[in-house]
Amino acid sequence: xxxxxxxxxxxxxxxxxxxxxxxxxxxxxxxxxxxxxxxxxxxxxxxxxxxxxxxxxxxxxxxxxxxxxxxxxxxxxxxxxxxxxxxxxxxxxxxxxxxxxxxxxxxxxxxxxxxxxxxxxxxxxxxxxxxxxxxxxxxxxxxxxxxxxxxxxxxxxxxxxxxxxxxxxxxxxxxxxxxxxxxxxx
Amino acid sequence: xxxxxxxxxxxxxxxxxxxxxxxxxxxxxxxxxxxxxxxxxxxxxxxxxxxxxxxxxxxxxxxxxxxxxxxxxxxxxxxxxxxxxxxxxxxxxxxxxxxxxxxxxxxxxxxxxxxxxxxxxxxxxxxxxxxxxxxxxxxxxxxxxxxxxxxxxxxxxxxxxxxxxxxxxxxxx
Numbered sequence: 001x002x003x004x005x006x007x008x009x010x011x012x013x014x015x016x017x018x019x020x021x022x023x024x025x026x027x028x029x030x031x032x033x034x035x036x037x038x039x040x041x042x043x044x045x046x047x048x049x050x051x052x053x054x055x056x057x058x059x060x061x062x063x064x065x066x067x068x069x070x071x072x073x074x075x076x077x078x079x080x081x082x083x084x085x086x087x088x089x090x091x092x093x094x095x096x097x098x099x100x101x102x103x104x105x106x107x108x109x110x111x112x113x114x115x116x117x118x119x120x121x122x123x124x125x126x127x128x129x130x131x132x133x134x135x136x137x138x139x140x141x142x143x144x145x146x147x148x149x150x151x152x153x154x155x156x157x158x159x160x161x162x163x164x165x166x167x168x169x170x171x172x173x174x175x176x177x178x179x180x181x182x183x184x185x186x
Numbered sequence: 187x188x189x190x191x192x193x194x195x196x197x198x199x200x201x202x203x204x205x206x207x208x209x210x211x212x213x214x215x216x217x218x219x220x221x222x223x224x225x226x227x228x229x230x231x232x233x234x235x236x237x238x239x240x241x242x243x244x245x246x247x248x249x250x251x252x253x254x255x256x257x258x259x260x261x262x263x264x265x266x267x268x269x270x271x272x273x274x275x276x277x278x279x280x281x282x283x284x285x286x287x288x289x290x291x292x293x294x295x296x297x298x299x300x301x302x303x304x305x306x307x308x309x310x311x312x313x314x315x316x317x318x319x320x321x322x323x324x325x326x327x328x329x330x331x332x333x334x335x336x337x338x339x340x341x342x343x344x345x346x347x348x349x350x351x352x353x354x355x356x357x358x359x
Contacts, residue, residue, distance in 0.1 A: 002217070002218075005218060006219065006220045012219055012260050013258070013259075013260060013263045014263075015218055015219050015260070016219065016221075016259075016260035016261065016262070016263030016264045016267060017263045017264070017266060017267040017270075018267060019211060019214065019215050019219065019223070019264060019267060020263060020264035020265060020266060020267020020268045020269075020270070020271060021267040021268075021270055021271035021274075022207075022211050022267075022271060023208065023211060023223060023264070023267065023268050023271060024267060024268035024269060024270065024271030024272035024273075024275065025271035025272065025274060025275040026199075026204045026207045026208055026211070026271075027204070027208075027268070027271075027272060028271070028272040028275035028276050028281075029196070029197075029198065029199040029204055029275055030198070030199060030201055030204030030205070031197075031198045032201075032204075033272060035288035035290060035291065036288060036289070036290045039290060039354055039358070040290075042347075042350045042351050042353075042354035042355075043351075043354050043355065043358055044351065048201045051201035051202060051205060052201045052204050052205040052208065053205065053324075053328055053329055053332075054205065055201065055202045055204075055205025055206050055209065056205040056206070056208035056209045056212070056329050056333070057205075057209070057329065057332050057333045058205075058209065059205065059206045059208075059209025059210060059212075060208070060209035060210075060212040060213065060329065060330075060333035061209075061333040061334070061335065062209075063209065063210070063212070063213035064212060064213060064216055064333055064334060067213065067216065067217060072217060073216040073217055073220070074220070075334050076216075076220075076221070076222045076330070076334070077331070077334055077336045078321055078322060078326070078327070078331060078336060078338060078339065079338070080321070080336070080337060080338020080339070080341065080342070081338070084319065084320055084321055084338070085320055085321075085338040085339075085341045085342045085345070086341065086345055087319060087320075088315075088316045088317070088318070088319025088320030088321070088342070088345075089316060089319075089320040089327070089341070089342040089343075089344075089345030089346050089349065090316070090345045090348065090349040091312050091315060091316030091319060091349065092312065092313055092315075092316030092317050092319075092320060092323065092342075092345075092346055092349065093316070093345060093346045093347060093348060093349020093350040093351075093352070093353070094309075094312050094316075094349045094350070094352070094353045095308075095309040095310065095311065095312025095313035095314075095315075095316055095349075096309070096312075096313060096324075096346060096349065096350040096353075097309070097349065097350045097351075097352070097353030097354040097357065098305050098306070098308055098309025098312065098353060098357075099305075099306050099309025099310050099312075099313055100288065100291075100306070100309070102225075102313065102323055102324040102325075102328075102346075103225040103226045103229055103313060103314075103317060103323045103324070103325070104225040104265075104268060104323070104324065104325045105324075106310070106313075107225070107265055107268045107269050107272065108268060108269075108272035109272075110269065111268075111269050111270075111271075111272035111273035111275075111276055111282075112272065112273075112276035112281050112282055112283070113276075113282050113283045113284040113285055114285055114288070115284060115285065115286045116285075116286060116287065116288065116291075116302055116303060116306045117306070119303050119306060119307065120303060120305070120306020120307045120308075120309060120310040121306065121310050121313075122229075122310075123307065123310065124306065124307040124308070124309065124310015124311045124313065124314060125226070125229045125310045125311075125313050125314035125317070126229050126232055126233040126236065126314060127233070127307075127310070127311050127314060128310060128311035128312060128313060128314020128315035128316070128317075128318070129226070129229050129230040129233040129314040129315070129317070129318050130230075130233035130234075130236075130237055130314075131311065131314075131315055132230070132250070132314065132315045132318035132319060133230070133233070133234065133237075133248055133250035133251060133318070134248075136248075136249055136250040136318075137249045137250075139319065140249070149337060149338065151336065151338075152336075152337045152338075153334065153335040153336050153337060154335040154337060154340070155335055156337075157337060166335065167335070170335065178202075
């Protein structure tokens, strides 16, 4: 039955819109589409962005792995490599600081009237993505395959049989980090 | 009822409520749509659609667009939804206001719109380029990938912040 739902293309487009609505609503309520909130995070003065991300990770991880263990869902792990997951994200990070928004929060910022997010964010990100498509064949041949580690998870890295032996400690560390941030008044 | 309406109109919620909400939303997208939350692929698909409209069908022959076919899919609709959801959220809490230069930028670098836009476009290009290079952004890697404990996503998320903190510290010394 769930497969029929997944294969219903028209319904899935509607669900995408609905889930996006909720995502955008939440991002805006969390103030993480505000230039100042994002920049103050990058300046390590205000940890709102990290608090949102870490609590999403803990909550999401518990449910997603529980559903995976129950056989309800399958994971969507992206394969990675040192050549892909270090230089690209560092360039992303530099852009993140210059722009003051990431792709999702650019969209959210335009929605509260930030025109720099429209011109710089929406247009700039598309230009950057288009430029990437132009150089992709060369990078694929020479760079993206450097230090390939596939779609390994931390569970594979620690080579444990029971995934909860990694999930629970990761959750505990995240909660501890959040408690320390609160304690420090950040 | 009025407390629900008050909460919906409140301009800012606790980051933990928002984070937990995004986590629960992820459960739903995995279960009902067999998809994780992710934003930047839709930008690449839109870039491909625009390039195709301007330069013609030969654009489809590019290796990147063969492997990632431009078109309207679940992830594209998700981004449209993000815009509408954020707009409704901002509107009902009275936060919608057109602004070219954020006040924090203005205090440090002045009110010149073109200076701000030049930095924003340069930043946006790096964000778009870097997101495709690393195959994900702060949503796809930073939230969806990390919650699945994917090694490449944790590495990417760390690099997003290393790059971002570095440039922010240089800008706002």
